[in-house]
Amino acid sequence: MSVINVGQAVVLGAVEGVTEFLPVSSTGHLKITEGLMGIPVDDNAVVGFTAVIQVGAIAAVLVYFFKDIVRILSAWGRGLRDREERYHHDYKFAWWVIYATIPIVIVGLAAKPLIEGPLASLWVVAASLIVGSGVMWAADQMGRHKRGEDDTSFKDAMLVGCSQILALLFPGFSRSGATMSTALILDLDRVAATRLSFFLGIPALTGAGLYELKDALGTGVGAAPLVVGTLVSFVVAYGSIAWLLKYVAKHSFNAFVIYRLVIGVALFGLLGAGVLS
Numbered sequence: 332m333s334v335i336n337v338g339q340a341v342v343l344g345a346v347e348g349v350t351e352f353l354p355v356s357s358t359g360h361l362k363i364t365e366g367l368m369g370i371p372v373d374d375n376a377v378v379g380f381t382a383v384i385q386v387g388a389i390a391a392v393l394v395y396f397f398k399d400i401v402r403i404l405s406a407w408g409r410g411l412r413d414r415e416e417r418y419h420h421d422y423k424f425a426w427w428v429i430y431a432t433i434p435i436v437i438v439g440l441a442a443k444p445l446i447e448g449p450l451a452s453l454w455v456v457a458a459s460l461i462v463g464s465g466v467m468w469a470a471d472q473m474g475r476h477k478r479g480e481d482d483t484s485f486k487d488a489m490l491v492g493c494s495q496i497l498a499l500l501f502p503g504f505s506r507s508g509a510t511m512s513t514a515l516i517l518d519l520d521r522v523a524a525t526r527l528s529f530f531l532g533i534p535a536l537t538g539a540g541l542y543e544l545k546d547a548l549g550t551g552v553g554a555a556p557l558v559v560g561t562l563v564s565f566v567v568a569y570g571s572i573a574w575l576l577k578y579v580a581k582h583s584f585n586a587f588v589i590y591r592l593v594i595g596v597a598l599f600g601l602l603g604a605g606v607l608s
Contacts, residue, residue: 333553340556348567351388354508359456366607373451376552382543385536387564431492432534459503460595468588474515480523521579
């Protein structure tokens with residue numbers, strides 16, 4: 332019998348879709364939700380399931396930013412054939428995304444036993460939610476928000492890409508939160524920081540989902556929950572992306588900071604009371 336049924340897959344897919352690109356930690360929320368539903372958060376099949384349904388959220392990014400992605404990939408293809416095209420920002424940006432993904436791939440493979448073992452603890456999630464909220468608040472205050480998407484550089488992409496490692500090692504820190512905070516510290520405006528976070532997440536999260544697929548299918552999760560969870564994740568994530576881009580154009584990240592603090596403290600309380608383990 333599958334360790335995750337279809338009903339649970341719907342709930343987890345919705346949680347993944349809402350939280351994957353908001354700076355609140357999708358991994359943290361998934362682990363909390365799994366714990367409340369009695370699903371073993373450190374089970375290999377469950378870890379694989381959560382990685383696979385992320386592909387639904389990534390598919391939402393691909394659809395939402397389809398024109399941008401086609402433009403960037405077209406520029407990259409032209410640059411591979413024509414030296415003159417290599418001065419185009421989109422050509423350079425395509426390479427930057429590739430280079431910026433390499434560090435998280437290396438760390439992800441090297442630290443896999445830790446990520447799926449001791450670091451999968453809900454205590455780590457609670458602490459990371461709180462620490463990450465402090466980082467996000469400081470970044471939003473420090474950043475001058477004066478640089479747009481066209482002003483990004485190789486250095487920006489690499490630093491923001493490497494910041495994804497924080498979320499990989501400390502579930503609850505939030506990949507979106509780490510990348511957006513780093514981009515803000517580098518003085519990108521909030522919309523540029525959010526879009527850069529989206530683009531850098533495409534190869535990293537897609538690769539993680541495909542890599543974990545064998546574990547999800549082979550150790551206790553059926554095909555039906557995987558398909559349902561991924562589809563729900565796609566639909567909900569698409570709406571979440573559209574909302575977030577409109578929100579950050581006019582608001583600071585303070586609401587997310589407060590929310591993370593509340594969830595982190597509440598999680599510590601549930602763990603301390605023995606409601607979650």
